[in-house]
Each structure stands twice: as C-alpha cells, then as structure tokens.
Amino acid sequence: MSYLDLIHLDKAFDEAIAVRDFNLQVEQGEFVSLLGPSGCGKTTTLRMVAGFETPDTGSIFLSGKDITSMPPNRRGMGMVFQSYALFPNMTAWNNVAFGLRIARLSTSEIKTRVTELLDLVGLSDVGHKYSNELSGGQQQRVALARALANEPKVLLLDEPLSALDAVVRVSLRHEIRRIQTALGITTIYVTHDQEEALSISDRVVVMRRAVIEQIGTPEEIYVQPDTHFVATFVGTINQFPGILVDAPRGLVTNISPNWTISAQPITDGKLKNGDAVTVLIRPDEIHLSHIETVVNEENSLTAVVKSITLLGAVTRLNLDLDGHPIIVDIKTVDRGRFFLDEHVQFSFTREACSVMSDIDTVSNDI
Amino acid sequence: MCRDDELSEVQIKPGSRDMSRKKTLLFNWIPLLPFLILCLAIMILPLFFMLQGSFTGSDGEFTLEHYSKMGASIYALSFKNSILLSGLTAILGVIIGLIVGYFIFQLISKRSKEMMTALCDVTSNFSGAPLAFAFIIVLGSNGVLTLAAQKYLAWEIYPTFSIYSFWGLVLVYTYFQLPLMVLLIIPAIAGLKREWREAAYGMGANSHQYWRYVGIPVLTPAILSGLLLLFANSFGAYATAYTLTEFRYPLVTLQLGFLLTGEVFRDPGAGDAMGILTLILMGISILFYQLAARRGRKWQQ
Amino acid sequence: MAAVKKNSFIPGLVIGSFLFYMLIPILATYVFSIANRWDRSILPEGLTLEWYKVAFADPWFFIVFKHSLILSITTVFASVIIIVPTAYWVHLRNPKARPLFDLISTIPFAIPGVVLSLGLIRLYARPPLMLARTPAMLVAAYVIFTMPFMYRPVVNSLEAVNIRVLTEAAQSLGSSWLRTITQVILPNILPGILSGGLLVFAIIFGEFTIATFLVGARYKTFPMQLVYYTRRDGRIASAYSVISFTIAWVSSLIIIWVVAWGAKRTSARNSQSTKDLTTASTGDQR
Numbered sequence: 001m002s003y004l005d006l007i008h009l010d011k012a013f014d015e016a017i018a019v020r021d022f023n024l025q026v027e028q029g030e031f032v033s034l035l036g037p038s039g040c041g042k043t044t045t046l047r048m049v050a051g052f053e054t055p056d057t058g059s060i061f062l063s064g065k066d067i068t069s070m071p072p073n074r075r076g077m078g079m080v081f082q083s084y085a086l087f088p089n090m091t092a093w094n095n096v097a098f099g100l101r102i103a104r105l106s107t108s109e110i111k112t113r114v115t116e117l118l119d120l121v122g123l124s125d126v127g128h129k130y131s132n133e134l135s136g137g138q139q140q141r142v143a144l145a146r147a148l149a150n151e152p153k154v155l156l157l158d159e160p161l162s163a164l165d166a167v168v169r170v171s172l173r174h175e176i177r178r179i180q181t182a183l184g185i186t187t188i189y190v191t192h193d194q195e196e197a198l199s200i201s202d203r204v205v206v207m208r209r210a211v212i213e214q215i216g217t218p219e220e221i222y223v224q225p226d227t228h229f230v231a232t233f234v235g236t237i238n239q240f241p242g243i244l245v246d247a248p249r250g251l252v253t254n255i256s257p258n259w260t261i262s263a264q265p266i267t268d269g270k271l272k273n274g275d276a277v278t279v280l281i282r283p284d285e286i287h288l289s290h291i292e293t294v295v296n297e298e299n300s301l302t303a304v305v306k307s308i309t310l311l312g313a314v315t316r317l318n319l320d321l322d323g324h325p326i327i328v329d330i331k332t333v334d335r336g337r338f339f340l341d342e343h344v345q346f347s348f349t350r351e352a353c354s355v356m357s358d359i360d361t362v363s364n365d366i
Numbered sequence: 367m368c369r370d371d372e373l374s375e376v377q378i379k380p381g382s383r384d385m386s387r388k389k390t391l392l393f394n395w396i397p398l399l400p401f402l403i404l405c406l407a408i409m410i411l412p413l414f415f416m417l418q419g420s421f422t423g424s425d426g427e428f429t430l431e432h433y434s435k436m437g438a439s440i441y442a443l444s445f446k447n448s449i450l451l452s453g454l455t456a457i458l459g460v461i462i463g464l465i466v467g468y469f470i471f472q473l474i475s476k477r478s479k480e481m482m483t484a485l486c487d488v489t490s491n492f493s494g495a496p497l498a499f500a501f502i503i504v505l506g507s508n509g510v511l512t513l514a515a516q517k518y519l520a521w522e523i524y525p526t527f528s529i530y531s532f533w534g535l536v537l538v539y540t541y542f543q544l545p546l547m548v549l550l551i552i553p554a555i556a557g558l559k560r561e562w563r564e565a566a567y568g569m570g571a572n573s574h575q576y577w578r579y580v581g582i583p584v585l586t587p588a589i590l591s592g593l594l595l596l597f598a599n600s601f602g603a604y605a606t607a608y609t610l611t612e613f614r615y616p617l618v619t620l621q622l623g624f625l626l627t628g629e630v631f632r633d634p635g636a637g638d639a640m641g642i643l644t645l646i647l648m649g650i651s652i653l654f655y656q657l658a659a660r661r662g663r664k665w666q667q
Numbered sequence: 668m669a670a671v672k673k674n675s676f677i678p679g680l681v682i683g684s685f686l687f688y689m690l691i692p693i694l695a696t697y698v699f700s701i702a703n704r705w706d707r708s709i710l711p712e713g714l715t716l717e718w719y720k721v722a723f724a725d726p727w728f729f730i731v732f733k734h735s736l737i738l739s740i741t742t743v744f745a746s747v748i749i750i751v752p753t754a755y756w757v758h759l760r761n762p763k764a765r766p767l768f769d770l771i772s773t774i775p776f777a778i779p780g781v782v783l784s785l786g787l788i789r790l791y792a793r794p795p796l797m798l799a800r801t802p803a804m805l806v807a808a809y810v811i812f813t814m815p816f817m818y819r820p821v822v823n824s825l826e827a828v829n830i831r832v833l834t835e836a837a838q839s840l841g842s843s844w845l846r847t848i849t850q851v852i853l854p855n856i857l858p859g860i861l862s863g864g865l866l867v868f869a870i871i872f873g874e875f876t877i878a879t880f881l882v883g884a885r886y887k888t889f890p891m892q893l894v895y896y897t898r899r900d901g902r903i904a905s906a907y908s909v910i911s912f913t914i915a916w917v918s919s920l921i922i923i924w925v926v927a928w929g930a931k932r933t934s935a936r937n938s939q940s941t942k943d944l945t946t947a948s949t950g951d952q953r
Contacts (some may be wrong), residue, residue, distance in 0.1 A: 052835055072838040079839035085832040088932055090852035098850075099840035132932065143836075150841065397770075401753040405771055407813040410776070412786030419789060430779030466685045469678045482682075484923055488690050491915040494875055495894045496909050498909040500692035503699050503905065504898070510695055541692065546683075551679040564872070605875040609897055622781040626788065634789065641782045650775040 001065055002051075003028035003186055004154060008050050009058035010045055016043040024059070027151035029184040031177065033197035036207035037233070043158055045207075048194055049188060050156050055073040064155060071292055075154075078147030078185075082159040086131040092118070092142045093127035099150040111146075117145040120179060134273040137168040144176065145193075146184065155180065155187040161196065184232050197341045198222065206230045228356045231280045238286070238327055240279040241358060253356060254307045261296040261320075263353035276358040283316065284327040285352035288338060289345045305340055319346060392519065412643065420638035432639035440616055441640065448618040449647075452600035453534065455539040459596045462540070463547025471555045472491065486545035493542040498609035500539050505529045527662055530610055538606055543596045550595070554588030554662060587662030594655035598648050618644055698914065700905040718902040726914070727892060735889035738802065742809040743864045746817045749810060750859060754821045755852070759831055772818040782874035783808060788879060796880065802886045805878060809871050816870065819862035824859025858929025862922045869879060869918035873911055883934040 001023040009022040019041040026032050034042035047053040049060060051072030057125055059068040067075055086095050096117055100110045118124050121141040131139055147155060157176070161169040177200040180187050180335040190198050197204050198218040203246060205214045205231075206221060225231035232239070242252045250263040261279050271277060289295055291302060303319035303326055315335040319326040328346060330338075338344060413528075423429035435441055456636055470482045486491060504511050506529055516522060558581060566576045582589075604619040614622045624638040703713030722728050757764050787808055792800065830852060836849040853860075875890035884893075892912060896904035 020886070050835075050839060052838075055834045072835070073841050073843065075839075077839060079836065081832055081836060083829060083832055085829070085836035087833060087836070087851055087855070089827060089851075098842070102846065104845075130932075146836075146840065156839075381895065395764070397756045398753055398761065398764060401749055404749060404807065404811060408783075409774060409806055412783070412790045413778075416782075416786050462685075466681060469681045473682075474676060484920065486684075487923060488916040488919045489693070490758055491869065491873070492693060492912055494873060495897060496696065496873075496889055496911050497692065499893075499897045499901070499904055499908055500696040503695045503901070504692055511691075523822045541688070545689070590793065598776065602781075604779065604781050605783070608875075609894055609938060619779060619781045622785060622877075623880070626781070628784060637785055638789070641785050644779065644782055645777065647781065648777040656773060 001061065002026055003030075003063060005043070005059075005061040005344045006049065007059050007061070009048055009055045009060070010044065011041075011048060011053060012053050018044060018212045019048070019055075022212060023159065024205060024212075024215065026186055026188065028186050029065070031180055031187045031189065031200065031202045033189045033191060033201040033204045035191060035194055035204050036209060036213075038190060039209070040123070040207040041210040042205075042207050044193075046156055046158055046190050050077055052081050076150070076152055077154045077156055078150065078152035078156070080140070080147050080157040080160045082130070082162050083134070084143045084163075086134075086139055086142055086146075088131050090121065091128050091130055092134065095113075095131075096127075096141055096146045096149050108290075110136055113149065114145075117134075117149055118130050120148070121145045121175075124169060137172055140164065140172065141175075144179070148179075148185070153186065155185045157187065157189045159190055160192075161191070169196070176200070177353055186223070198234070206233065207321065208233070210258050227279070228278065228280070229325040231354060231356070236283055236308060236327060236329075238281045239282060240281070242277060242279060243328040244273055244275045244277045246272060246357070247273055250350065250353075250355070252277060259301060262352060262357045263349055264350050271355065271357060276353050278358055280354040280356060281348055281352050284314075286346050287329045288317070288328055288330060288346045289347070290337075291343055291345050293345060295347040296347065297347040297349045299349070299353075302345055303341055305338055307351060308335060308338065308340060310335070319344070370550070383397050383544065405545035416638045416641050418638075419634055420642045422635060424635070429635075432635040433643075435636055436639055436643060438620065441636065442619045444460065444616040444618045444640075447616055447642070451535055451617065452597045455543050456537070456602050458540050459543030459547045461556055464551055464585075464589065465545050466544070467548045467551035468555060469482055486548045490542060490545040490549070491620065494602075494611040497541060498538060498606045501529050501534070501541075502610070505534070505537075506635055520645065531613075532615070535607060537614070538610065539600050539603065542606075543600060546599065547592045547596060548594050551585070551588055555584050558584055587658045591655050591658035591662060593615045594651045594658060595599035598651040600657065601644070601651070602648060669860070677885070693912070696905050696908045697897050699902065701908045702902075707928045709733075718906045722903050722906045731889045731892040734802075734886055735872050738806065738809065738888065739868045741806050742813065742871045743867050745806055746812050746813060746867050747864060749858060750814060750863075751821055751856070752815045754818055754825065755830070755856075758822065759834065772815045773814075775815055778812075780812070780874070781880070784877050784880035785811060800882055800885055801871070802882060805881045805886070806882060808877055809867075809874070812874075812877065813867040813870050816866045820859040820863040820866070820926075821856060822859075824856040827889075828855040830855065843946050853930075858925055862925045865918050865922045865925065869922075873915055 002350045004024075004289045005028040006022055006024040006026075009019055011017075011019040022041070022045055034045060036042050044053060048055050051067075051070060055068065059066055061067065062075070062220045069313050074174065085283050086092070087098070090098070097110050100113055105113065114127070115124070116126055121144055123138060123141050123145070126138060126142075129322055131142075134142065143160070150314060159174055160176070164172065176189075188346060189197070189201065198221070201216055203215060205215045207255055214230045215226070216226075221230060221234055224233065225237075231237050236244070240252075242261065244266070245251050245253045245260075247266040252263055253259075253282060263279055287297065301321060303321040305317055305318045306325075307318040308331060309316045309318075314329045314330055315332045317328045318326060318332065318340060326346065372571050420432050421428055421430070424429060426596055436445070470479060473479050473482065501509075504526075506512065509529070529537070562580055563576055564586075566580055571579070602619060604623060606621065607615065607620055611620070613620055622637060622640055622644070625633060625640075700718055701714050703717075705714045719936055754770075757768050785805065791804065833851050833855065834847055837851045842851070845850060873890055874888075875894060878886075878888045879891055889907070889911060893907040894909060
C-alpha cells in the first residue's frame with residue numbers, strides 16, 4: 001500500500017457519471033496532477049479525496065487507514081480553491097491562523113507559525129490586510145499558507161491558478177512546486193493546463209469523460225501516449241490517418257497521397273491488417289533538411305513550406321504535402337535555413353511513430 | 367450537490383443507488399419545513415379558503431353570485447376607481463420619475479447623486495397615514511398652501527381641488543410612487559452605455575433619434591416594470607386612502623376594509639370574491655413586473 | 668457628445684420642483700408639530716413643544732409605542748430565525764429548491780394587507796380556532812408579509828460571498844459546524860441580515876392595515892393611534908407623524924450605510940442589492 005490509495009472510485013450525479021473506476025496510488029511526498037478537459041471528472045475526484053463528495057463505490061486509504069466516509073474536517077488535508085476562498089471577514093493573518101486556532105495552539109505558537117508561513121509564501125508584510133485589499137496572486141499565496149498551516153498530510157489544489165493572469169500563473173506554479181518539494185507534502189493538483197501539469201508534476205493522470213486515459217511521468221505522457229486522446233490533448237501532434245497493411249513490419253498506407261509510413265512493428269495483436277489507424281508524430285521528432293541531403297530515417301518525403309511562425313524558443317513550420325498539413329518544430333536559431341514555398345525534405349524514424357486505432361477519434365471536447 | 371462543470375455526458379447507470387438517493391432527497395427538504403409550513407398556514411391556506419368562500423353561497427352551495435355582484439354597483443365602481451387611480455398614478459409616476467431620474471443621473475457631482483438617491487430612499491418610506499395627514503396639513507381646507515394661495519395669489523384651491531377627492535388621492539399616491547420609480551430607473555439609465563450614444567451619433571443620428579431608436583427601447587423593460595410595480599403598489603394601498611377618505615370613497619381596498627370592520631362579518635362571500643379578483647390583478651402585475659425586471663437586469667450587464 | 672455646457676435652467680427646474688414636492692409635506696409635518704397655531708397664516712404663529720408634551724402625557728402613547736416596538740422586534744427576530752437558516756439551506760444544500768423559494772419570496776408582493784387580513788380572519792377566526800385576533804398571529808402574518816425584504820438581502824449576501832466555497836475551506840481546515848457557522852458564515856452574511864432586519868423593523872413599526880384588522884383595539888399600535896388622532900386632534904397626530912417618520916428614515920439611512928459597509932467588505936459590485944431593497948420597499952403602510 002502506498003501513502004494515499006484511491007481504489008475503484010465511482011461517482012455519479014443523478015444520471016450522469018462523473019468518475020468511473022478511478023484507481024491511483026500516490027507515494028508520500030509525490031506531486032501528482034490530474035489533467036484533462038472540463039467535465040472529465042478531475043475535480044470530482046479531488047473533492048472525493050477531500051471529503052466534499054462521497055464516492056458511490058470504492059475506497060480511499062490514507063497511510064493505510066480507510067478514510068472513505070470520514071468527514072472533511074477530520075481528514076487533515078489542506079485544500080486550495082480556484083476562487084481562493086479566503087474568509088472576507090478576516091485578515092490574511094487570521095485566515096492563516098484559523099486552522100491553528102482550531103488545533104488549539106498557544107498564542108505564541110500561532111504567532112510563530114503564521115509568521116513562518118507568510119514568509120514561506122513571500123507575504124510577510126501583508127498579514128494585516130483583508131482579502132479585498134490583496135491581488136489575486138497574493139490571495140492565492142495566503143490561501144496556500146492557510147492550507148499548509150496545520151501541516152496537512154495531503155495538499156489538494158483545485159485549479160488554483162486558473163483565475164490568475166498568465167505571468168503570475170507561471171511564476172506561482174513554480175513557487176508552489178518549490179514549497180511542496182521543500183516541505184515534502186504529498187500533493188494532488190487539478191488543472192486543465194497541460195503545460196502546467198507537465199512542468200511541475202512527478203506524475204500526471206490524464207482524464208477524459210470520467211475515465212483515466214493514462215498515468216505516467218510527464219515524459220511518458222508526452223513521448224509515449226497510450227491513447228489517441230492523450231497524444232492530441234498534450235502538446236501538438238501530427239495525425240496521419242491510414243490503413244495498416246503489414247503489422248509485423250509496421251507498415252501503414254496512407255489513403256492519400258499514397259505514401260506508406262514505416263512505424264514500429266505491431267506485435268501485440270491489438271491491431272490487425274486492414275484496420276483503420278492513425279499514425280501520430282510529434283512536431284519536434286520530424287527533421288527537416290534540404291532536398292537531396294542524405295537522411296538515415298526510415299521515413300522521408302518532400303513537402304512545401306506554407307508558413308513559418310516564431311513561437312519563442314521554438315519555430316513552427318507548417319508544411320503541405322498534397323493537401324496534408326504537417327507541423328514541424330525546429331529550434332528558432334535554425335529558422336534561417338528554410339523559406340516559404342520552398343520544397344524541403346522531412347523525415348522521421350520508426351520510433352517516432354505511434355499507431356493507434358481510428359475508433360477512438362478525438363471529438364471537440366477540449 | 368454537484369458542480370456544473372464536472373458533469374460528463376449523460377450515461378445510463380444502474381438504479382441501485384436510487385434508495386439512498388431518495389433518502390438524501392428527503393433529508394434535504396426537512397430543514398425547509400418550518401418556513402414552508404408557515405407559508406402554507408399564512409399564505410396558501412387562507413387564500414385557498416377565500417377562493418372556496420367566493421364560490422360558496424350563504425346556503426353553503428356552489429354559486430357564482432358573488433362574482434356577478436362584482437359587476438354591479440359599489441363593487442364595480444370600486445374596481446373601476448381603483449384601476450383608474452392605480453393606472454393613472456402609475457403612468458404619472460413613470461413619466462415624471464423617468465424625467466426626474468434622468469436629470470438626477472445627469473448631475474455632475476457624485477455626492478449630489480448619492481444624496482438624491484438617499485432622499486428617494488427615505489421618502490419612499492413616507493407613506494400611509496403620516497403621508498395622508500401631511501397632505502392634509504399642506505392642502506387641506508386650512509392647509510398651508512391653501513392659505514398661501516388664497517392670500518398671495520387670490521386662488522381658492524379648496525374646495526375646487528379637494529385633497530379628499532379623487533385628484534387629491536392622485537396627488538398623494540403619486541408622492542410615494544415617484545421615489546420608487548426614480549430608484550428603479552436610475553440604474554437602467556446608468557446602464558445606457560455612453561458608447562451607444564457615441565456610436566449612434568457617429569452614424570449620424572441626432573439626439574431625438576438616439577432616444578427613439580436606442581435609448582427608450584433599452585429602457586423599456588425598466589419602464590414596463592416600473593409601470594407594473596407602481597400599479598400594484600397603488601392598487602394595494604389602504605392606509606393612505608383610509609386616512610384621507612375613510613370609507614367614503616369607493617376603492618377596492620377600502621371596500622374590503624369596510625367588510626372587515628365590525629365583529630359581524632358582512633357578506634363574506636362578496637369579500638372573498640373581491641379578494642380573489644384583487645389577487646388575480648395584483649398577481650398578474652407582479653408576475654409581469656418580475657419578467658420585465660429580469661429582462662432589464664440582463665440588459666444592464 | 669452630450670451637451671458639455673448644460674442648460675442650467677431645465678434640470679434645475681425639474682429637480683427643484685421634485686424636491687419641493689417631496690420635501691414640503693415632510694417639512695410641513697415637522698413644523699406643524701411644533702407650531703402654536705397654523706390655520707390662519709402661511710407661517711406658524713409661534714413655536715412650541717406643547718403638542719409633544721401632551722402626546723407624552725397620555726399614557727396611551729407609551730403603550731402603543733411599546734406595542735409597536737415589541738411587534739417590530741419580535742417580527743425581526745422571528746424573521747431572522749426562520750428565514751436566514753432557510754435561505755442558507757436552500758443556497759447551500761438544496762439548490763434544486765431555489766426556483767421554488769425565489770417564487771415564494773415574491774408572492775407577498777402580490778398580497779395587499781387587506782387581503783391577507785381577510786384571508787386570515789376567514790380561516791382562523793372561526794371557532795374552534797379563535798387564533799386570529801392575537802398578537803402572535805399578527806407576528807406570524809408580519810413574518811410572511813415582510814418575508815421578501817429579509818429573504819432577498821440574505822440571499823444576495825450569500826451569493827456575494829460565495830458561501831459554499833468558504834464553508835468547504837473552513838471544513839478543510841478542520842472546522843466544526845458550530846465554528847463554521849459562527850466564525851465564517853454569520854459574519855459574512857451579517858450585512859444582509861442587518862439590512863433585512865432593519866427594513867423589517869421599519870416596515871412593521873409603521874404598519875397600520877394588518878394590525879387594525881387582525882388585532883384592532885386589543886393590541887393598539889403606534890400607527891393606529893396616529894390615525895385615531897388624525898380625526899381627533901391634528902396637532903397630536905403630527906407629533907406622532909414626526910416620530911413615526913423619523914424612525915423610518917433613520918432606519919433607511921442606517922440600511923444604506925450597512926449595505927455600503929457590506930459591499931466594501933466583499934468588494935462586490937452589488938449595486939443590485941440596494942436597488943432591490945428599496946424598490947417595492949415599504950409594504951403596506953400605504
């Protein structure tokens with residue numbers, strides 16, 4: 001058993017299923033994100049851990065103890081809400097002290113602890129202010145300090161940064177991670193922002209429509225997506241629909257314009273010859289070179305550069321091959337090598353391809 | 367209790383949880399019972415009995431005689447007067463309130479706007495007997511303004527204009543209608559975004575056209591809700607009219623009051639019928655008021 | 668594009684006339700109550716506090732004042748006790764009931780005082796339920812009558828502060844129900860409760876119609892005595908008027924202040940709540 005066990009959790013509201021058969025083992029000190037589009041069940045799962053929703057079936061174990069039916073005010077978990085939820089009738093100081101007073105700490109202990117916490121979140125001098133006098137970012141820090149006050153066993157964050165503006169979001173998420181690492185608190189973090197999840201988590205749970213799609217490290221999620229949805233939800237990906245014609249050799253024929261992609265051999269029997277499949281390739285795994293350069297990837301074709309967009313450190317090129325769009329990411333320093341309307345050679349290895357069945361096509365639910 | 371943003375698409379699920387769900391459902395309503403019982407006892411049941419009584423003759427049998435009574439003599443007259451009075455004061459209140467509200471809104475200093483709004487707040491409380499009496503002081507037979515007009519303008523206001531007559535009632539009723547309308551219309555006028563006016567002018571409209579095609583239409587929900595609210599407000603008023611005229615002037619509320627005075631109940635069936643008709647009238651007004659107000663709120667965003 | 672330099676004539680005239688219309692009756696009442704004699708001339712012939720002395724000398728004054736005070740305060744308390752928890756529960760635990768309660772809270776607007784009195788007397792004044800004519804029944808009627816004025820500010824407060832998330836936050840920090848209610852919920856809906864309570868107080872104190880019909884002479888109230896004097900002695904009536912009106916507008920001002928304080932606390936853009944309070948404001952004193 002790990003530190004926090006979520007076992008076969010199910011939850012439905014009226015006739016609509018919010019969470020179905022959710023299983024997760026969280027180690028102590030681990031930072032796990034629940035990632036997915038709205039309506040996927042991530043917040044409901046978090047609320048079940050917190051105790052604000054009771055699972056219809058399944059159990060939750062914390063340190064080996066069954067807390068499934070324990071009321072939320074006895075679980076010893078700290079929660080940070082999307083809307084901060086600071087008590088408007090109390091100063092920042094008193095907000096943070098609230099849990100400590102419940103724990104009946106002495107006045108001097110409270111004073112020490114609150115000061116310590118406000119320092120930790122970088123807000124030592126605003127203790128006397130009320131929430132309507134603080135900015136969004138400040139309020140969220142106070143909320144974090146408040147949640148950490150009683151040294152919770154688990155820290156739960158429900159899209160804590162969604163209401164903040166972009167710049168604050170980036171800096172605050174790193175700070176949250178820094179504090180979490182320093183304190184070693186087991187953390188579950190809910191977000192719909194995949195960049196956020198990938199950049200600060202130890203593991204990511206990708207969810208969609210009440211079900212877990214994949215659990216893995218950020219790298220696993222990005223480089224080895226298990227499902228079509230994960231591949232397209234996380235980061236950008238090229239999709240090439242076609243027909244699998246030779247499973248042992250991993251050959252996929254494209255419907256048009258009649259090109260064959262050599263993917264990795266498919267030996268697990270999940271897909272058979274004749275199945276409609278999609279080949280998925282990340283933009284950064286496609287290499288560009290000028291025509292007639294010798295390349296040693298198995299797949300190599302020619303296309304026309306349609307647009308070049310600078311995104312920052314990465315420059316995105318949109319190529320076109322007989323109407324098929326192809327997205328390729330290169331380092332911005334290299335952008336001078338290619339020009340609009342130029343014919344270029346693009347290539348990729350077998351290993352860069354993921355082949356998935358076409359049945360599980362992504363609809364517009366993101 | 368579920369969060370709206372967490373529901374996935376509807377999927378049929380087994381009915382095994384229905385029992386505990388039904389139990390929770392029941393629990394959720396129990397704390398609401400005291401309030402609901404009170405509502406039932408004080409609002410619903412009495413009105414229900416009134417409804418029943420309005421169809422019951424003195425012999426205990428079903429009858430429509432009470433309602434047919436309503437179409438005649440004092441009852442019909444009372445309804446006519448009440449509707450006339452309420453309608454007139456509502457219209458007056460709306461028109462004058464609109465104009466006054468507009469000018470208050472145009473006041474330059476925020477402070478004076480706040481003071482005027484506070485004044486309206488305060489004066490909307492001045493109603494009923496104290497108000498009626500105040501008007502008697504001012505415009506009664508020996509009223510201040512009556513005497514002033516007599517002395518300085520040689521103008522005999524009284525008894526040509528008697529505060530105890532229909533027009534007196536109009537004057538007094540309008541007094542408590544006005545602030546209500548002003549308070550209602552100012553947020554609506556504030557909701558007329560300046561940009562709309564600028565956009566209209568930019569397209570070549572003049573002030574007249576702006577008001578005709580943009581301003582007034584946008585204000586229409588507020589104006590309508592004002593009309594309905596003021597109408598209902600006026601129709602249900604009792605103390606003011608009673609203080610001025612006692613039971614001499616036929617108004618619905620006064621007639622009802624007359625039926626209620628004395629220990630012996632005079633003609634309960636007629637009272638019930640009057641009551642029900644009043645409720646229907648008021649109910650419709652308030653219903654449409656709510657609808658208009660809701661529409662107005664949406665536009666004010 | 669609006670006229671930069673306003674024509675100072677029309678706005679001034681309009682607002683001036685409005686002020687004149689609004690203030691003259693009020694002023695006249697106040698002055699009349701301290702006037703020696705005023706039925707022969709424009710200005711009072713002299714000033715005196717005689718009428719107040721006479722009013723106070725009458726033992727009935729204190730009786731009716733006390734009665735009205737008791738009714739008002741009792742109604743406020745009853746209202747708070749019944750309506751506040753109900754509003755909280757609907758908001759937090761049974762949101763499905765919301766539409767029903769929103770509807771119920773507007774029904775009293777459609778029931779004039781006379782009709783309510785009629786209904787209550789018809790139902791409860793027949794044996795064996797001789798309940799109708801008691802002050803207790805009056806308070807019950809008053810609670811329903813003023814229900815919208817308490818319900819709405821409380822609901823606005825609950826929404827402005829997002830009480831559900833606050834409750835969850837408190838629970839996540841280990842708070843018991845009692846502590847959550849006293850330290851988190853009540854302090855934050857206090858502005859709503861206060862302004863609702865003040866409004867109810869002001870309305871009931873000046874309420875004439877229902878009191879007259881339901882209890883009448885058995886439990887004389889301040890407004891009833893006022894009306895009595897309007898027929899007997901106008902000058903005493905004006906003294907009563909002044910007192911009645913003063914209480915009303917002082918309450919109004921306090922309400923305005925409380926609402927502003929509440930809005931500032933949550934820094935909510937709730938100009939809506941002030942408007943709702945004051946529109947269709949004071950029930951059937953008319």
